[in-house]
Amino acid sequence: MLSKKTKYAIKALVALGKNAGNPPMQIVRLAEQEMIPRKFLEQILLDMRNAGYLYSKKGAGGGYSLNKEPGDIYLADILRITDGPIAMVPCASLKFYRKCDECHDEVTCGIRKTFIDVRDATLKVLAQTSIADVIARETDGNFKE
Amino acid sequence: MLSKKTKYAIKALVALGKNAGNPPMQIVRLAEQEMIPRKFLEQILLDMRNAGYLYSKKGAGGGYSLNKEPGDIYLADILRITDGPIAMVPCASLKFYRKCDECHDEVTCGIRKTFIDVRDATLKVLAQTSIADVIARETDGNFKE
DNA sequence: AAAAAGACTATAGAAGTAGTAGACTTTATT
DNA sequence: AATAAAGTCTACTACTTCTATAGTCTTTTT
Numbered sequence: 001m002l003s004k005k006t007k008y009a010i011k012a013l014v015a016l017g018k019n020a021g022n023p024p025m026q027i028v029r030l031a032e033q034e035m036i037p038r039k040f041l042e043q044i045l046l047d048m049r050n051a052g053y054l055y056s057k058k059g060a061g062g063g064y065s066l067n068k069e070p071g072d073i074y075l076a077d078i079l080r081i082t083d084g085p086i087a088m089v090p091c092a093s094l095k096f097y098r099k100c101d102e103c104h105d106e107v108t109c110g111i112r113k114t115f116i117d118v119r120d121a122t123l124k125v126l127a128q129t130s131i132a133d134v135i136a137r138e139t140d141g142n143f144k145e
Numbered sequence: 146m147l148s149k150k151t152k153y154a155i156k157a158l159v160a161l162g163k164n165a166g167n168p169p170m171q172i173v174r175l176a177e178q179e180m181i182p183r184k185f186l187e188q189i190l191l192d193m194r195n196a197g198y199l200y201s202k203k204g205a206g207g208g209y210s211l212n213k214e215p216g217d218i219y220l221a222d223i224l225r226i227t228d229g230p231i232a233m234v235p236c237a238s239l240k241f242y243r244k245c246d247e248c249h250d251e252v253t254c255g256i257r258k259t260f261i262d263v264r265d266a267t268l269k270v271l272a273q274t275s276i277a278d279v280i281a282r283e284t285d286g287n288f289k290e
Numbered sequence: 291a292a293a294a295a296g297a298c299t300a301t302a303g304a305a306g307t308a309g310t311a312g313a314c315t316t317t318a319t320t
Numbered sequence: 321a322a323t324a325a326a327g328t329c330t331a332c333t334a335c336t337t338c339t340a341t342a343g344t345c346t347t348t349t350t
Contacts, residue, residue, distance in 0.1 A: 002233045010256055040340055059348025060294045088147045110282035111155055114274050121266035129259050137255035185309055204317025205325045
């Protein structure tokens with residue numbers, strides 16, 4: 001299950017994507033608009049900022065805006081920042097590889113092989129869907145690209 | 146992340162699959178062989194039994210065995226018993242549908258549409274991979290079917 | 291100097307996961 | 321019939337992770 005943190009992150013990025021061109025958006029406004037607990041959102045935005053996805057400005061008239069094009073921010077990368085690995089088992093993770101506790105011989109593990117397939121299938125979607133795609137899908141029916 | 150419960154379940158099914166033809170296997174032996182805490186395994190096997198995947202026999206000489214062909218037990222079904230929904234958001238779940246807390250309008254939700262794609266991609270693997278496939282993959286390289 | 295914003299760290303509460311305990315039921319053996 | 325060998329079922333505890341909140345500090349504008 002996707003954490004709330006991740007959902008909030010995506011929502012925030014979508015909102016900031018729609019806000020592009022306008023002055024930066026303050027945390028408080030964003031929190032209200034998207035119905036996200038303010039202090040929680042604060043942390044999330046910080047993470048996204050430290051990962052290079054957001055630009056922030058302090059002081060009066062400050063706030064947050066995207067630091068990349070909505071079309072260059074992929075869900076896979078967001079998930080990895082907020083939730084960590086995308087794979088369902090650590091031993092099948094590309095970016096967060098770790099040996100499974102229960103595993104004796106990883107090389108011949110049938111479970112692992114299957115979940116590498118799952119990971120690939122998942123990534124095929126998440127690494128190709130950007131914030132721009134999510135925004136596009138919000139309004140119209142279903143198209144992609 | 147897959148729960149330990151699910152991993153244990155798959156391991157147990159694989160072990161029982163390999164044991165087919167022989168007398169039923171006792172929980173204690175299975176637990177030792179697969180290095181699973183006995184009482185925890187007990188619960189898991191019960192769930193699988195109540196879902197119709199295992200046959201059990203009480204008393205001396207009793208134990209557990211598969212109630213279906215290994216080729217007819219699919220990982221997707223196992224996951225659903227042990228971990229619940231396969232989709233990453235409840236609103237994208239086929240078998241455990243539930244409205245997301247944070248969601249205003251599900252119909253136009255771009256997040257939902259994307260995660261329905263993810264679910265479909267995941268299921269394409271998990272609903273077609275059986276315990277027999279996992280066993281096959283353990284020994285040899287990588288083939289399927 | 292004051293106010294408006296974000297940055298950062300710590301902590302508390304809630305929920306979910308992993309594991310343990312124990313009493314009960316069924317079946318086989320003697 | 322008695323005993324022992326299994327599985328059945330429910331409750332509970334400990335631990336970890338997730339969600340959320342609080343508070344103090346820093347930067348920037350007016």
